[in-house]
Amino acid sequence: MNSSASGNLRVGVAKVDITPEDLTNLNPLGGSFIGVHDPIHLRALVLDDGAHEVALMSADLIEAGDMTPVRERIERELGIPFDHIVITATHTHSAPRIGLVSPGALAHGGPPESDTYTAWVYDRMIGALKEARASSQPARFGLGKGTADVNVNRDEYIAGKWAMGVNPDGPSDKTVWVLRFETLTGDPIAVLLNYAVHSTVVLGTEEVSADLAGAATAYVERHLGGGVVALWTLGPVGDQSPRVALGKLRGATDDERVFAYEAMAAQGLMVGAEAVRVAGGIRELTSTVRIGAAERVLACPMKEGVDVMEDMIQEKVDAVDLRLGLVTINEVALAGVSGEVVTDIYRRLQRESPLANTLLISIANDRIGYLADDQSYARNTFEVNGCPIVQGYAETGIVDGLVGMIRGTLR
Structure with a gap:
């Protein structure tokens, strides 16, 4: 866990258009889009307390797969630490995907056109972060x-x-x-x-x-x-x-x-x-903040998907990586998880978190599939069928992992 003494907050933002010009084979549900109804964007937020800088990016995409390559590039080119970067997708199903599908994940794969689009969006991310930094102000x-x-x-x-x-x-x-x-x-x-x-x-x-x-x-x-x-x-x-x-x-x-x-x-x-x-x-605002950030990766036994969409070709592996990311701003925790978390897992996290203001961010830095609570496995719900993790690992891993990470910020 990286945290610091309180400092003065600086904030920078940027918004860039990521609407593809060529729509060929970019529909994640198969084939090509027939047109553009409204543009899609990437939005970037950079926060700095004088000791630590974090970058949050949200893109109008169905999913952002393994963001490791671009996060490594951001660290290399901009100096923002790897575990201080959270990239998420809004999960609009009427937009492309970016990033590779992680081994064992149940996610929408993409043809070569998706790889080309991904590389272009990565460049836009770098540009957006540079723009956000340039606009940073108290x-x-x-x-x-x-x-x-x-x-x-x-x-x-x-x-x-x-x-x-x-x-x-x-x-x-x-x-x-x-x-x-x-x-x-x-x-x-x-x-x-x-x-x-x-x-x-x-x-x-x-x-x-x-x-x-x-x-x-x-x-x-x-x-x-x-x-x-x-x-x-x-x-x-x-x-x-x-x-x-x-x-x-x-x-x-x-x-x-x-x-x-x-x-x-x-x-x-x-x-x-x-x-x-x-x-x-909101009446109580402060310019004095302490920012913290951390990441934890849990190797969880893989479960095969059942009755999932044809384009979700799951690579058979022993374990699938579940990524947990955390950004804290004073007593607010932004808790990221690399999948689509169901309501009851979040309710448990809220009960057990030492911070009352704990927000959960699904699809953070990857999307490996649905992440179902243990009790629902007996019902074979849609989310259970699309969950790539064996019962007993996702819920406990998410809650215990994030609670431990949050506690680390309070020391």
């Missing part, structure tokens, strides 16, 4: 939280088995976490928001889109103004769907497209408006 930050009833549990018992559906009685975290970063005179610089929902509202249109997450961040940026950058991070998203979605993999009609984008805008507005409300109500 700042203060504060935390707030609200709620939005946009997500719903998707594990429904249908015709004698568990399937993907709508289960309003299932576990669902409605919290909208908001970190506000502003100048010393009160002008907003950045908002980091955290919410648990799949951006699958317009899946089936076969058009590039930032989907629900993009609609929410665009709303925040538009309403706060002043060049503010809003970063979307995923909470415990593994078992959470949007309440309203097109519900198709491909082949949407014109009328269905109209419906999908209306639903995207409406639900994005709900989360974005709540984030704006919460950000505006």
Whole structure:
């Protein structure tokens, strides 16, 4: 664990367009996108307390695979330590993927065009971090939280088995976490928001889109103004769907497209408006911070996927790496996990964490698949079938690992 005595906070941000010009074979669900509905972006946030610098990046992509190569490049070229870098995807299913699939992971693979796109995005990441550093200025930050009833549990018992559906009685975290970063005179610089929902509202249109997450961040940026950058991070998203979605993999009609984008805008507005409300109500902000960062990699016994999508070709290995990343800002913990964590694991983490303000970031620095709680294995839910880790290792590894890492910041 790397932490330091308190220092004065400096914050820098950047936002760059990562919309591909050539859409050939970049649809992670197979084939090519037929067009671009709205652009996709990479957003970067650099925090510095005078002793430690951390970089947080959020990209409008379905997933970011193993980010080791680009994190090593960032450390080499910019001097930001490897374990001080968190790269996450908003998980819009209407955008490409980047990065390699880790051995044993259950993730969407990509053709050569995906590798070319990945290399281009990596260059954009370096550029964004340089831009963010150049814009760095004295700042203060504060935390707030609200709620939005946009997500719903998707594990429904249908015709004698568990399937993907709508289960309003299932576990669902409605919290909208908001970190506000502003100048010393009160002008907003950045908002980091955290919410648990799949951006699958317009899946089936076969058009590039930032989907629900993009609609929410665009709303925040538009309403706060002043060049503010809003970063979307995923909470415990593994078992959470949007309440309203097109519900198709491909082949949407014109009328269905109209419906999908209306639903995207409406639900994005709900989360974005709540984030704006919460950000505006944060009264306790400080420029005196202590930043900490750490990473832990757990080798967990691999479980083969069951009834997963055809493009998820899982490499057979003895163990799959589960990455845990942590960034702390005073008494706030941003706890990253390299998969889609389900709600009950996060609830346990919240109960056991020594910091009440513990936010979970799914798909942090890799995406190895769904990460299901131990109790759900007996139900063979969608998340269990898509989990690459044997029962008894994911939940305990995540909770015990992150709690231990957080405790390390308090020494």
